[in-house]
Amino acid sequence: MSSVTFENVTKRFGEIAAVDALNLEVHDHEFLVLLGPSGCGKSTALRMIAGLDEPSEGDIRIGARVVNDVDPKDRDIAMVFQSYALYPHMTVRKNIEFPLDARKQPAAERAELVSGAAESLGLTDYLDRKPAQLSGGQRQRVALARAIVRRPSVFLMDEPLSNLDAKLRVQTRVELVELQRDLATTLIYVTHDQIEAMTMGDRIAIMRDGRLQQVGPPQDVYDNPANRFVAEFIxxxxxxxxxxxxxxxxxxxxxxxxxxxxxxxxxxxxxxxxxxxxxxxxxxxxxxxxxxxxxxxxxxxxxxxxxxxxxxxxxxxxxxxxxxxxxxxxxxxxxxxxxxxxxxxxxxxxxxxxxxxxxxx
Amino acid sequence: MRSRDASTPRTPSRRSKRFRETSLAYVMLAPSLVIFAIFVFYPFIKNFTFPFYQTSTAGGFGAFANESKPKWVGWEQWGAVLGSRDFWHSVWVTVQFVGLTVPLGIALGLLLAVIAHQKLAGITFYRTIFSSTVASSAAVASTIFFSLVGTQTGLWKLQINGHGILDDKTWALPAIAVVSIWQSLGLSFIVMSSGLQAIPDDLLEAARVDGAGASRRFLRVTLPLLSPTVFFAFVVGSISAFKTFAEIDLLNPIGKETGGTSLLAYQVKRLAFDSDSRTGQAAVFAVGLFAIVLMLTLIQMRLERRVHYAR
Missing domain, CATH: 2.40.50.140 (Nucleic acid-binding proteins)
Structure with missing residues (x-):
């Protein structure tokens, strides 16, 4: 089971509630898009699932387990950052291998998993290059490969397409949906782009000022917006x-x-x-x-x-x-x-x- | 290039405007050029001529000249100094001093920077404290140290082998190295802090999510990304340590006799100014010091590209 549940989760930075009393369940194997304008709390919500931020109140569950105090490395998650966060001093191979290495997997197993992940994302020819020698699209693939290589039960993606040009974005959108289907894992995807949300998500959750506005399948949200904000945002x-x-x-x-x-x-x-x-x-x-x-x-x-x-x-x-x-x-x-x-x-x-x-x- | 001249004729007014701008630039630069010429360029070039002359106890040289004239000795003095035990002993002592102060200074600066980089309450206070030695000169640092461990008047009167630590042939150099490390720690801390701050947070967050613990994050992500900074600190610190003079001059009452703390820069001063004004010999020491620092700089320029990571 790799569902993710927010139970009355609030995250405050000083006086400001970045996420305010969030209740949301992301189902096992679901592609859920967290959508909203900048500053709406969607990235903070994602970071709380990753364990990079701690909730001020409420519980976060991955499966049945409350993970509030669990270290990121023990949450069985992988995250793709907006900047891709590739290690610039390591080759593509070492970047993809890093999560396996950190978990002390045997070398032979590591090599096999790395070549598998690289092959599935068309990176085999680039394994010995450094990130600086790659195009934006290739870097994005390396970040994806690093995320999928150890088959986590939950994928987190923070605006992974925002640094790509428009044409590549459309192409990668399709590939991401296929990838999620092939891997059959839960994927939580943060974006401010409502077209990405509409085209990719099984469901979308729209946030504003830290509060959840509406959750539902994209067409449903489009046809029956819960409020004026959602109506005007989508x-x-x-x-x-x-x-x-x-x-x-x-x-x-x-x-x-x-x-x-x-x-x-x-x-x-x-x-x-x-x-x-x-x-x-x-x-x-x-x-x-x-x-x-x-x-x-x-x-x-x-x-x-x-x-x-x-x-x-x-x-x-x-x-x-x-x-x-x-x-x-x-x-x-x-x-x-x-x-x-x-x-x-x-x-x-x-x-x-x-x-x-x-x-x- | 006749065709270009024909297509873009330089009109007299354009030429005079260019001339005015160039002249203005030189006028603006003049004050600093004059100061540099008098205090840097002239002495630097002049220093290369000193070793060809010998001065005696009676006779000074150049700016310190008195009645007796220096004697032309050609390359003889170069050979004598560069072949002397004193010179190479001084090089060895200097290398030991650099080897003590630079790595320790960087390691301590890095340690403090890592501590100050934590998001802890009141950390700004510690940051200020950590960087405060930047505001103290080598002379101030030496005076503080002397007032603590000085043989006669020091607060602790630190004794080793029955005499004061600064009078001990073995321990005087490490003791002075401590002063030097303390004094340069503020700068080392600031340089390391800026290096740490330049590492994007999301790289370390990615490493956390990827399963790396604190030590692996430090060794596999932070340290490699900090290597250009460490390298920079190493080169700049080494150059500065090779030139150490004030601490020795103020703190080694015995070292100048025993040679236990006879660093190159200090020897230059001692030979040129103390008792018998051996300016020519001092100049060879100075050229030796220059050669070492030049070599370090060249190595830095060669290696610099290897430790930088394009993002």
């Missing part, structure tokens, strides 16, 4: 949020009116709220065609990405939203009046003060 471009007034199962946005779907009608109280719609859930229509369930708007900017367009529209409540449209659709002229049609099922409603989603209320 997705490119992020979910549009705009001021609206709820009144008897309808939303008033300036002069426009949107119907709320059944599941929200009961939970959204009358009064001011924050409404949310993802850019791809706006359907553009000519401004002359007044329809129900649509917002009247004016196009203010059109960004073309080749395969699609992002149309920035000002609502008559003066909020600006982005609508995503296929490149094949007719492109609206800047300044032209539009209507943005929304399926009531696609509307999100958040508490204006707490940001919490009414869908979960």
């Amino acid at each position: 997705g490119t471009p992020p979910m549009n949020t705009f001021a609206a007034t709820a009144e008897a199962g309808r939303l008033l946005v300036g002069e426009s009116v949107l119907q709320l779907a059944g599941h929200l009608r009961a939970s959204v109280p009358d009064g001011p709220i924050i409404a949310g719609v993802r850019p791809e859930h706006f359907e553009l229509a000519d401004g002359a065609h007044a329809t129900a369930d649509s917002l009247s708007a004016t196009a203010v900017l059109v960004e073309s990405l080749g395969h699609e367009r992002h149309i920035h529209c000002r609502l008559d409540s003066s909020d600006v939203v982005i609508a995503r449209a296929a490149a094949s659709e007719v492109c609206p002229a800047v300044g032209a009046p539009l209507r943005l049609i929304v399926d009531p099922q696609r509307i999100h409603a958040f508490n204006g003060d707490t940001g919490a989603s009414y869908a979960l209320a």
Whole structure:
């Protein structure tokens, strides 16, 4: 069993709680992504699993064992650092061998494991080079090889792709997912990049200011964000949020009116709220065609990405939203009046003060 | 290069601007150049001429000249000094002194730096204490030491073989080495601390996660990465130790007779200034010292690349 559990874990640095009352269970063999902006506490949480930081309160378990006071070397974990943390004075071979050497494994066994790990990551030709003689991608592979070489039960990765160029990042993303599947171990992966989180994780855990915001499979988090922060953090471009007034199962946005779907009608109280719609859930229509369930708007900017367009529209409540449209659709002229049609099922409603989603209320 | 001249003609105004800038640079440099010329370059070159002349008890030389003229002796004096027991004894004593002070100074500086590198409460106080000897000169260190162990007036009046430690032929050199180590410890600590701080934390954290205990982390990660710093401290410390003079001058009341503490730099001063002004001989000692230090510097330049790790 190599599940990892946070039980009410708090980590304070002086007065500041970097991680605040975290409860989270990472299942055995799961790929969990800890996602959040810088300073949200995700790296601190990872370092606590590694044993590099001690929790101020609460327990961390690896499997059934509480590891709060267990030395990093006795936790059966391996970690890949953002900087890769390769030993610059050692060859690639010595770097990969280091964890085995530190555990005093016999030389013959070590050599076999090192060549196995090097081969699986395409490093065989580089074993006698020093890290400085390698490219960024190769260094990253050495760091991975050093982590997998002794088959730990939990892998920890702290933004391992952030130093790679965009193309290599996409390629390595796929390889990491495959690697985790092949090794069949638990992997906890820290990133601030929501695309990495969406594409790699079995589940993602989103943090902000030391607090866990939401945990769930990527699509689930995307479709049903627990609060406005998650809604705006996940997705490119992020979910549009705009001021609206709820009144008897309808939303008033300036002069426009949107119907709320059944599941929200009961939970959204009358009064001011924050409404949310993802850019791809706006359907553009000519401004002359007044329809129900649509917002009247004016196009203010059109960004073309080749395969699609992002149309920035000002609502008559003066909020600006982005609508995503296929490149094949007719492109609206800047300044032209539009209507943005929304399926009531696609509307999100958040508490204006707490940001919490009414869908979960 | 006619074509380049044709494509980028130097206009008179550009040339005069260049001339003005160059002149200004020399004007700015002039004060330090003059000081260097008078106190470093001239004496340095002049020193190579001294060994070709012999001065007697009656006659000084150069800046210390009196009526009697120095006598040209050619290479004779070089041969006499370099072949003398005194010179090689002095080299041997100096090498012993360097061998005592430099490795111990570095090891102690490293030990203190490792202690001060721990994240402990009140460590800043200790850091200040550890680096404080930087603020004391060799003269101050010698005076403090003398007031502690001096034969007549010292607080402890440290005795060995029935006399004061500084009067003992065997123990005077190690005793003075202690003063020298103490005095240079602050600098050694600061250099080692900066070396330790330059080692990224995540390398040591990676080693912890990889299963290395404290001693393995130190021996396999910290020490190799610190080797450029240790090497630097070794070379600079050796050069400085080879030139040790003040401690000997202040502390060895007997060493100058017995030769137990006759370091090269001290011998230069003794021959040139004490009693009979043997400037020519002193100059050969000085050239010998220069040759040793030059050799060390060349070795450093050759080895430096081998101990540096590209990140």
